[in-house]
Amino acid sequence: MPQSSQSGIFYALTAFTLWAIAPVYFKFMSFIPTTEILAHRVIWSCLIVLILILAMRKADKLKQVFTSKKTLLAMLLSTVLIGINWGTFIWAIGSNQLLSASLGYYINPLISILLGMIFFKEKLDPVRKAAVVLCFAAVAFEVIKFGSLPWVALVLAITFGFYGLVRKKVAIDSFTGMAVETLLMLPVALVYMFTVHTSTSNMLENPSLTNWLLFAAGPITMIPLMCFAAAANRVSLVTLGFFQYIGPSGMFILAVFLYDEPLSPEKLTTFALIWSALALLIFDSIRQLRNAKRKRSVEGITKTETI
Template sequence: MDEARRGTVAALAAFIIWGLAPLYFKAVGSVPADQIVAHRVVWSVVFLALLVGLTRQAPALRRVFSDRRLLGVLLVTALLTGSNWLVFVWAVTHERVLEGSLGYFINPLLSVLLGRIFLGERLRPLQRLAVAIAAVGVAWRVAAVGSIPWIALFLALTFGFYGLLRKRTPVDAIVGLCVETVLVLPLAAGWLAWQAHTGELHWGQDLHIDLLLPVAGVLTATPLMLFAFGARRLPLATIGFLQYLAPSLNFLLAIFVFHEPFDAARLTGFVIIWCALALYTADMLRVSRPPSRA
């Protein structure tokens, strides 16, 4: 198998895991979202520490912890991804997977806009049009449904800013994620300790749940590693196209497995966003295509 095909398989596996993740969070849905996220942090530290040891990246980890400026940036990214996890898990356990998928559909377009605002990147005409159409889709959702899609906007914004900061941070994916989870580990462990003190900790009461919660660590790190492997071997346009797989799977789960409400107004909002994404993808494929020989 050549490198490009291996990269495609790895990237597909990453997006499929992210897309099917709501099934896992539904399985542990009897546990409050805050405790699920705290367990996710704790078990991610354990799993990532093993990975760092196996891949012999301990020296890189020590270098990051000795750089205060880098630690400050990673603390911000840790808080962004932690809050993103919390809201996504809450959405899954409160029958709001559909709105969560909308956030991840919006995210690529928001990332382009953030690059324009903070990095001075120029938007091509089709990109500007795609962002404008996406804004219309969000506005339609607010007007038709009568409420701001705060879950979608929060997930898109936190993940967008996370990607913006990590793009400027010279840290390997595994090492960076390990540092991020270690930085928020005191908060997660402290919260679980407090829940145990108040008698509200969902641990040690159900063997099935006790066995499932540590899987959160594997579920966090594995797709990130697969994504990093694939991203190094595939063109950006291919990665950009494949990234729609995860929210598409979230969308299908919400409609056909979780049977969340989905009326014509919501469908129209999604169709507008999908039109914007189609323009964005067409522009990305056009730019990435090598020039033809005369």
């Protein structure tokens, strides 16, 4: 395996593992209001990403976004989507709904498939159609058994799915995009910090440990993103796709075995349906990779014979 691919796999494992254990931090910080944690996440992420932008000399790319009305409007939409996603995720953890958050990120790849079919006219093969049907069956089962939609899971899956769609349309690199999004959210975060008063909103009165923990919201957001960007430059998106299930799997394990969230037979059935859908997607991806590899081998033999 090429060295770049090895390092890419390392970065991917690091990124998705950090995303998997991030709920531990947000759970520990649940004594602070969700909106306040979100505000700190925006402020410190913005500071870190701007330093990185300057260090990597990408300030020109940042200026280009703010001088293009069309691009800026698209980034405003992505900002709203990621803001809702972050806020819902933090709230879910603090409200003992980490299982629902896990379910949302399991559903996300299936939402992305639907969006690709709707907006990019991508055709679904029978395997992917079956996976989508299983996803709908899981949601329908939740409604029938519990009498309501699994709204936390659906909000997380849909906002992140549309966020990916918008970012794909705009085609801006991760750091520039995050810089724009946090800059757009920054005024709201600062207004919140100066107008809403809680027991921890005044950092001058907080214990130093609390302030350091609040600042940690920035690195906890940015470090996995940096690793993901490094991985994306070294391995294929298909390979990255296999790693994306580490995050929700880690959340599921934390919810059940560390935080003792109840896993009823009905809830387990929902997860079983989603896991079955994801198993079909993984099988289909492996099949496509093998077919592509076989095709390249045949083409290579043909070229050799021609020479």
